[in-house]
Amino acid sequence: VSIFLVLSIGPVHAEDGESPFVQLRLVPEGVLKPGNEITIAIEQSIAPGWHTYWKNPGDSGAAPRIKWTMPDGFTAGTIEWPVPHKLPYGPLLNYGYEDAVILLQKIQTPAELPEGPVTLTADIDVLVCKEICIPESGKYEITLNGPDSSNADNASYFENARGKLPLPNPSRASYSEQNGAFIIDMPVSWSQGVKRYDYIPAEWGMVENTAPSEINIEGGRLTIKQQRGQRALSEVEEVPGLLLWSMEDTGPMNAYA
Numbered sequence: 001v002s003i004f005l006v007l008s009i010g011p012v013h014a015e016d017g018e019s020p021f022v023q024l025r026l027v028p029e030g031v032l033k034p035g036n037e038i039t040i041a042i043e044q045s046i047a048p049g050w051h052t053y054w055k056n057p058g059d060s061g062a063a064p065r066i067k068w069t070m071p072d073g074f075t076a077g078t079i080e081w082p083v084p085h086k087l088p089y090g091p092l093l094n095y096g097y098e099d100a101v102i103l104l105q106k107i108q109t110p111a112e113l114p115e116g117p118v119t120l121t122a123d124i125d126v127l128v129c130k131e132i133c134i135p136e137s138g139k140y141e142i143t144l145n146g147p148d149s150s151n152a153d154n155a156s157y158f159e160n161a162r163g164k165l166p167l168p169n170p171s172r173a174s175y176s177e178q179n180g181a182f183i184i185d186m187p188v189s190w191s192q193g194v195k196r197y198d199y200i201p202a203e204w205g206m207v208e209n210t211a212p213s214e215i216n217i218e219g220g221r222l223t224i225k226q227q228r229g230q231r232a233l234s235e236v237e238e239v240p241g242l243l244l245w246s247m248e249d250t251g252p253m254n255a256y257a
Helices: 155-162
Strands: 022-029 037-046 051-058 065-069 075-080 085-089 092-098 100-108 118-129 133-144 174-178 181-187 196-201 214-218 221-227 241-246 254-256
Touching: 022 118, 022 133, 037 051, 037 092, 037 118, 037 155, 051 085, 051 196, 065 075, 065 100, 100 155, 196 221
Parallel strands: none
Antiparallel strands: 022 037, 037 100, 051 092, 051 118, 065 118, 075 100, 085 092, 118 133, 174 181, 181 221, 196 241, 214 221, 241 254
8 A cells, every 4th residue: 555645845936936837746655665665756737738848858848857865875766757748839849748747756765764754855947838938946855754744545646647657668679760761660569450650759859850750560560750850860879769559540549668
């Protein structure tokens, strides 16, 4: 059973004293245990009409930045990002979130925990955009294992958050460049009945984001071809991304990472 703990957080500060367009909340899962992991949810509630960004923001924007200050021996893992939306922005195409999103991050604890309450502090910068973009930032604290902590079941909260993460891709993809196009090739033995595919690169500059994708399935292999972006393939060791697919003509799509 997951545990919801009382936490104290500060406000996000927008420029010129404006009300923030993103309200942030940190939610810990479980209790601190020595030599273990605890997952922290970084929840964004985004004002109507505004959006924030995925790890690859697309043609403009910037991903959120999170810097933790923690006791000795604590380390933060990589952020687990929910599947983003494609966000047309004038002549550009960005990748991000509207309304609300929950990022997840694991914190590794040391073999011996400090005595008493433990405070974890996150400095968070978020760029939020509509017709204009506003950088918002704030300092957030979670006090865990303290006498004022209260327990409540939050299993459904984290189940919902993990349900929005991409699934591990059952196939290993390869990529190449040919005649100004970025090409992804992978086996797709699971593709029977799939009606729609799409691709979102996890690295900026690999493709021309606004260019259409050419998708072909032949001999049990899926090929996605899209106009190349400005970044050289030699700059990255691998080109991860999201393969979106659906067995319906319309509506939400599933995602493999």
